[in-house]
Amino acid sequence: MKIPERYNHKSVLLDTSILIEISKGREGLRPFLLALKEAAMDPFIIDAVYFELIGHSDTVRDQMRLQEFVQTTYPVLPSRKEDVEQAIKLSVLCSMEDKRRYKTISYTDYLIAAQLVRYKENILIATLNIDDFPAFIFERVSVAAYDMGDRVITIALVAYSADKMNRALEEYSHAVEAEMKK
Numbered sequence: 724m725k726i727p728e729r730y731n732h733k734s735v736l737l738d739t740s741i742l743i744e745i746s747k748g749r750e751g752l753r754p755f756l757l758a759l760k761e762a763a764m765d766p767f768i769i770d771a772v773y774f775e776l777i778g779h780s781d782t783v784r785d786q787m788r789l790q791e792f793v794q795t796t797y798p799v800l801p802s803r804k805e806d807v808e809q810a811i812k813l814s815v816l817c818s819m820e821d822k823r824r825y826k827t828i829s830y831t832d833y834l835i836a837a838q839l840v841r842y843k844e845n846i847l848i849a850t851l852n853i854d855d856f857p858a859f860i861f862e863r864v865s866v867a868a869y870d871m872g873d874r875v876i877t878i879a880l881v882a883y884s885a886d887k888m889n890r891a892l893e894e895y896s897h898a899v900e901a902e903m904k905k
Contacts, residue, residue, distance in 0.1 A: 724755055724867035724878065726762040726847075733845055734765045736838050737797070739775040739831065740851035741878065742768060744871070746776070746792050751871040755849075755878055764847070767798045769838060771831040802834055809837035813860070816891045819898060820859055828855050836861070839883040846883075853879040860887050 737745070744752055759766060768776075773793055780786035793799065810833035817828060832855040835848055839861060847864060848856060862884040868877050 724758040724865050724880070726758055726764070726865055726880065728762075729844075730762060730764065730847055730864070730880075730882075732763045733847065734767055734842070735759060735847045735849050735880070736835060737766050737768050737772065738835055738848060738850040738852065738855075739772045741849050742772060742776050742793075742797075744851070744876065746789060749871055751869045751876070755867070755869060759849075766849075767800055768793070769834060770799055770801050771834045773799045775831050800838075802837075806834055806837040806841065809840050810834045812895070813837060813840070816860060816895055817857055819894065820857065820891070832856070839881070840888065843883045843885070848881040850879055850881060851876055853877070853881070856881040858887075860884070860891050862887065 745756070776793065777786055777789050780789060810830065813833050813836050814828070818826075832852070835850075836856055838846060839848060839856075848861075850856060853863065853866070856879075862882045864880040864882045866877060866879045868875050
């Protein structure tokens with residue numbers, strides 16, 4: 724995976740799909756993890772990703788293994804009230820753009836996207852589910868395929884785009900104004 728130099732020494736927020744694959748110790752992810760290391764990027768997760776990973780464990784043993792994996796590998800940042808408010812706004816923006824297309828985006832993914840808005844150019848998101856981070860709001864920085872042995876996965880790095888966000892917020896403001904006039 725090619726990571727643009729401007730993101731060297733920044734952070735990367737891993738979404739649940741990537742964290743699941745990493746927690747399985749998949750050899751096919753070694754080039755991705757090496758690319759992050761070479762770019763001096765610091766991976767982290769948020770509390771909602773931690774919940775999704777641990778909360779869906781099938782057994783107590785699996786739960787304990789995953790908790791130890793996360794606690795010894797990645798910092799877990801708490802979500803803030805502002806993140807929840809931003810996640811709601813992003814959800815509305817997506818519904819206004821194309822409700823049917825974006826209806827499957829989860830609350831956790833909106834919270835992850837809210838981190839991009841909060842930290843702007845200081846972080847990227849790494850995901851297997853690129854459609855959860857809509858291109859009309861966010862920028863696709865890099866996409867690469869990795870052979871996992873039994874299947875091929877595609878990892879995308881997604882960044883904040885001030886221009887795209889401002890256009891979406893302008894449309895949102897116009898919609899709010901129109902509703903207020905009714």
